[in-house]
Amino acid sequence: MSTTTPKITPEIVAEHGLSADEYQRVLAIMGREPNINELGIFSVMWSEHCSYKSSKKWLKTLPTKAPWVICGPGENAGIIDIGDNDAVIFKMESHNHPSYIEPYQGAATGVGGIMRDVFTMGARPIANVNALRFGSPDHPKTRHLMHGVVEGIGGYGNCMGVPTVAGEVEFHKSYDGNILVNAMCVGLAPADNIFYSAAAGVGKPVVYVGSKTGRDGIHGATMASAEFTEDSEEKRPTVQVGDPFTEKLLLEACLELMATDAIVAIQDMGAAGLTSSSFEMASKGGVGIDMNLDNVPQREENMTPYEMMLSESQERMLMVLHPGKEELARKIFEKWELDFAIIGELTDTGRMRLFHKGEQVADLPIDPLAEASPEYDRPWKPTPKRAALPAADVPAPADAMAALLTLVSSPNGCSKRWVWEQYDHMVMGDTTGLGRPGGDAAMVRIHGKKKALAITSDVTPRYVFADPVEGGKQAVAETYRNITATGAKPLAITDNMNFGNPQRPEIMGQFVGAVQGIGEACIALDYPVISGNVSLYNETNGQGILPTPTIGGVGLIDDVSQAVGMGFVAANESIVLIGATTGHLGCSQYLADVLGREDGPAPSVDLKLERKHGDFVRSQILGGAVTACHDLSDGGLAVAVAEMAMKSGLGAMIENLSAGAPLHGWLFGEDQARYLLTTQNADTLLAAAKAAGVVATKLGVVQGSDLTIQGVGTISVAKLKTAHEGWMPDYMAHPDFED
Amino acid sequence: MKACVIVFPASNCDRDMKVALEASIGSPVDMVWHRDTQLAKYDLVAIPGGFSYGDYLRCGAMAARSPIMAEIKKHAERGGHVLGVCNGFQVLCEAGLLPGVLMRNAHLKFICKDVQLKVERADTAFTGGYKAGQTVTYPVAHHDGNYFADAETLKRIEGEGQVAFRYVDNPNGSLGDIAGVYNAGGTVLGLMPHPERLVDPLLGGIDGKPLFDHLVKTLAA
Numbered sequence: 001m002s003t004t005t006p007k008i009t010p011e012i013v014a015e016h017g018l019s020a021d022e023y024q025r026v027l028a029i030m031g032r033e034p035n036i037n038e039l040g041i042f043s044v045m046w047s048e049h050c051s052y053k054s055s056k057k058w059l060k061t062l063p064t065k066a067p068w069v070i071c072g073p074g075e076n077a078g079i080i081d082i083g084d085n086d087a088v089i090f091k092m093e094s095h096n097h098p099s100y101i102e103p104y105q106g107a108a109t110g111v112g113g114i115m116r117d118v119f120t121m122g123a124r125p126i127a128n129v130n131a132l133r134f135g136s137p138d139h140p141k142t143r144h145l146m147h148g149v150v151e152g153i154g155g156y157g158n159c160m161g162v163p164t165v166a167g168e169v170e171f172h173k174s175y176d177g178n179i180l181v182n183a184m185c186v187g188l189a190p191a192d193n194i195f196y197s198a199a200a201g202v203g204k205p206v207v208y209v210g211s212k213t214g215r216d217g218i219h220g221a222t223m224a225s226a227e228f229t230e231d232s233e234e235k236r237p238t239v240q241v242g243d244p245f246t247e248k249l250l251l252e253a254c255l256e257l258m259a260t261d262a263i264v265a266i267q268d269m270g271a272a273g274l275t276s277s278s279f280e281m282a283s284k285g286g287v288g289i290d291m292n293l294d295n296v297p298q299r300e301e302n303m304t305p306y307e308m309m310l311s312e313s314q315e316r317m318l319m320v321l322h323p324g325k326e327e328l329a330r331k332i333f334e335k336w337e338l339d340f341a342i343i344g345e346l347t348d349t350g351r352m353r354l355f356h357k358g359e360q361v362a363d364l365p366i367d368p369l370a371e372a373s374p375e376y377d378r379p380w381k382p383t384p385k386r387a388a389l390p391a392a393d394v395p396a397p398a399d400a401m402a403a404l405l406t407l408v409s410s411p412n413g414c415s416k417r418w419v420w421e422q423y424d425h426m427v428m429g430d431t432t433g434l435g436r437p438g439g440d441a442a443m444v445r446i447h448g449k450k451k452a453l454a455i456t457s458d459v460t461p462r463y464v465f466a467d468p469v470e471g472g473k474q475a476v477a478e479t480y481r482n483i484t485a486t487g488a489k490p491l492a493i494t495d496n497m498n499f500g501n502p503q504r505p506e507i508m509g510q511f512v513g514a515v516q517g518i519g520e521a522c523i524a525l526d527y528p529v530i531s532g533n534v535s536l537y538n539e540t541n542g543q544g545i546l547p548t549p550t551i552g553g554v555g556l557i558d559d560v561s562q563a564v565g566m567g568f569v570a571a572n573e574s575i576v577l578i579g580a581t582t583g584h585l586g587c588s589q590y591l592a593d594v595l596g597r598e599d600g601p602a603p604s605v606d607l608k609l610e611r612k613h614g615d616f617v618r619s620q621i622l623g624g625a626v627t628a629c630h631d632l633s634d635g636g637l638a639v640a641v642a643e644m645a646m647k648s649g650l651g652a653m654i655e656n657l658s659a660g661a662p663l664h665g666w667l668f669g670e671d672q673a674r675y676l677l678t679t680q681n682a683d684t685l686l687a688a689a690k691a692a693g694v695v696a697t698k699l700g701v702v703q704g705s706d707l708t709i710q711g712v713g714t715i716s717v718a719k720l721k722t723a724h725e726g727w728m729p730d731y732m733a734h735p736d737f738e739d
Numbered sequence: 740m741k742a743c744v745i746v747f748p749a750s751n752c753d754r755d756m757k758v759a760l761e762a763s764i765g766s767p768v769d770m771v772w773h774r775d776t777q778l779a780k781y782d783l784v785a786i787p788g789g790f791s792y793g794d795y796l797r798c799g800a801m802a803a804r805s806p807i808m809a810e811i812k813k814h815a816e817r818g819g820h821v822l823g824v825c826n827g828f829q830v831l832c833e834a835g836l837l838p839g840v841l842m843r844n845a846h847l848k849f850i851c852k853d854v855q856l857k858v859e860r861a862d863t864a865f866t867g868g869y870k871a872g873q874t875v876t877y878p879v880a881h882h883d884g885n886y887f888a889d890a891e892t893l894k895r896i897e898g899e900g901q902v903a904f905r906y907v908d909n910p911n912g913s914l915g916d917i918a919g920v921y922n923a924g925g926t927v928l929g930l931m932p933h934p935e936r937l938v939d940p941l942l943g944g945i946d947g948k949p950l951f952d953h954l955v956k957t958l959a960a
């Protein structure tokens with residue numbers, strides 16, 4: 001059989017995930033019928049995963065600029081300037097579909113892929129973050145999936161020697177058939193030595209480095225662009241296998257080569273492998289490429305052009321070198337025992353021509369494929385507003401302290417230590433003591449300097465489901481608060497948009513609403529989007545996930561010694577609440593975990609207030625007036641106090657100041673723009689708040705080893721902590737679990 | 740004092756070790772690539788943590804057979820000091836420079852956290868900065884730190900004072916709560932916990948610092 005047959009039939013077109021309309025576009029662009037290699041290339045390039053065809057129209061509306069942004073969306077990752085010739089490069093990306101099918105390898109290669117996105121730009125990865133969402137704890141697959149995903153993330157990140165410092169782990173039944181694995185990597189590069197993907201210079205060599213190409217992951221991008229059905233297990237062969245050892249060598253070899261002046265352009269081979277990387281480089285640079293596939297290092301015998309172009313084998317890079325630098329580069333890659341092969345050269349044809357065993361096996365115009373891919377304005381329906389749910393209409397708990405215990409020990413409220421202790425979060429020697437996992441934001445010092453990054457990820461999917469616009473705002477605002485609570489200034493975000501099937505107008509409406517909310521928050525908080533990723537079709541048998549736009553945020557503190565943690569520091573310090581409490585219980589964790597309900601509206605987010613409160617809290621921390629700080633989120637005031645207590649072992653005496661709101665609304669309401677902080681001098685801090693027009697209330701003092709809410713009840717911090725730390729290890733040690 | 744840090748493919752605590760050593764020594768520490776074979780000028784050879792060669796076989800087994808190991812053995816035979824941390828400890832056991840072996844953690848999971856250790860002896864170049872019986876905090880970060888030796892070996896190293904550190908609350912199933920061991924001469928130390936990770940108050944503590952300070956004090960003399 002020739003490597004350009006079989007003939008293209010409507011069945012083959014459908015198997016490649018192309019619609020009839022899209023195939024007509026293929027014919028128009030080609031001016032003839034494509035061969036199988038060409039069809040395969042169209043299929044992956046125009047997959048939702050690679051082309052963003054349903055989301056592009058809306059993503060373009062997001063604010064992406066600020067004076068400190070060096071590079072926004074469109075490259076492998078976004079870049080911000082943090083001064084002193086230091087550039088921070090980061091992005092979050094999903095690996096949802098593969099992780100559900102094969103949790104260890106799916107999650108591992110997600111981590112490997114996002115690190116390549118960062119180091120392909122010249123950055124050394126300095127921190128990893130993982131936002132994970134699993135199905136209901138009762139679902140028979142949840143333990144197995146969680147076990148595999150956590151081990152896969154650790155297996156890859158630990159071997160790479162990059163600390164995994166922050167993230168989220170949540171459970172909800174909407175993820176039963178579609179878990180979310182969102183991996184973020186933050187890297188550090190010299191601002192004057194950043195690498196981009198645009199190829200330039202006709203005649204320059206195109207070089208392949210890293211692992212050999214195998215048959216793994218073929219059509220992974222197409223898989224990630226379709227819904228799951230019962231037979232998704234059959235897609236296991238489309239999941240790639242990770243090799244963190246090779247990636248570590250690739251990282252060191254690339255950084256060593258980048259310190260010379262050999263590289264014109266570089267692009268990692270991620271989704272759609274050699275196809276996507278070569279088209280992207282050529283398209284951005286306005287050049288053509290001739291590639292000889294015989295020179296591609298191959299792991300298996302008799303690989304066809306189709307397989308080589310669509311393979312998603314991991315740990316590979318494509319680069320264009322300056323002529324004459326080939327030997328310098330080859331020596332570096334040989335030192336690190338990696339493959340190095342010149343597989344093509346740049347041309348002025350604007351076409352991608354592939355050769356195999358002396359035969360031309362594909363000839364495609366580059367721009368129409370890469371730049372002129374389909375773009376859809378999918379029909380969408382706004383999510384209807386929910387009726388108000390006053391706290392007075394929500395049943396109060398018989399025992400508020402028992403409800404607090406429930407909230408801190410529920411699957412979503414419990415400590416995630418079981419997860420993050422399996423990740424090396426200290427390697428590289430710059431994770432600060434206060435910035436280890438389990439706080440509001442991780443803190444990672446810039447090596448050898450005084451400054452540090454605050455890093456976090458957050459989203460509250462039940463809010464986004466109830467109200468995509470407010471939920472989108474809230475996700476951004478919560479990362480802003482997480483970073484602010486350490487004393488750092490929030491600088492930029494990456495967004496990982498996980499949604500259901502965009503061909504359903506109500507799902508598309510969730511997407512449109514969330515993008516609107518995110519955009520509004522970014523503008524109001526001066527906190528732009530610099531990179532991101534979209535994962536659609538997170539549905540199984542027509543059931544979509546809760547809309548989950550995960551936000552990864554990065555901030556900067558100039559002097560890391562000024563940062564504060566979230567645990568109480570010393571007895572007799574005053575506890576002050578910043579922000580007003582109305583007792584909003586709609587969509588709250590109290591409603592979900594205590595009453596088993598998910599109704600009511602999401603809390604509304606006043607972005608002006610978020611900004612004002614954030615600026616005030618940060619200035620107080622940097623001025624030395626604050627000893628500890630924690631932002632309020634799930635579970636409200638009572639849970640925030642309990643978390644500050646559990647972190648330190650110190651208790652607190654809290655006055656009951658609920659006058660006006662029902663007590664359970666005051667304790668557990670999730671009103672936004674609030675922080676708790678401790679101070680040695682409450683009067684000064686309250687006066688400063690008054691002068692700044694910020695609502696601040698002294699709530700009580702740090703004392704003893706019990707948490708007391710006057711007139712409500714007392715519970716020992718030790719008891720809270722035992723319950724908080726206990727749920728997850730108990731759950732994962734379940735005797736029915738066999739991995 | 741001259742010290743170097745050995746770099747195997749996928750060593751990843753090499754920089755951390757260099758930073759900790761340099762802070763105590765006050766001058767640059769060399770990084771020595773695993774294919775190099777010149778160690779004569781060093782007083783201390785440090786083998787850092789990481790996943791040498793991916794650790795796809797038994798941890799440290801590949802590194803123990805790399806060219807540099809013959810030189811490290813010669814260095815040790817000359818009475819030169821060797822410090823192996825985490826993967827470095829695994830490598831030293833696999834190379835036969837230290838007794839015993841590190842098996843998969845009893846709970847089968849990677850574990851990264853601060854642990855408390857009891858310092859067994861304070862009369863070596865490594866631990867002279869502590870008091871015998873003192874409790875110190877070092878972080879662990881490993882998947883294979885479960886120390887094992889046969890009964891005879893165990894009896895010997897216990898009897899000869901070769902146990903360097905013991906876990907206060909054993910995190911990995913190690914026999915005798917053993918966290919680190921010396922060779923018979925007390926010049927080669929391997930331990931699973933990472934002293935180099937706690938040498939800066941900003942990072943959460945400085946309990947590791949006396950180990951490096953005392954090495955410098957002793958070997959520079």
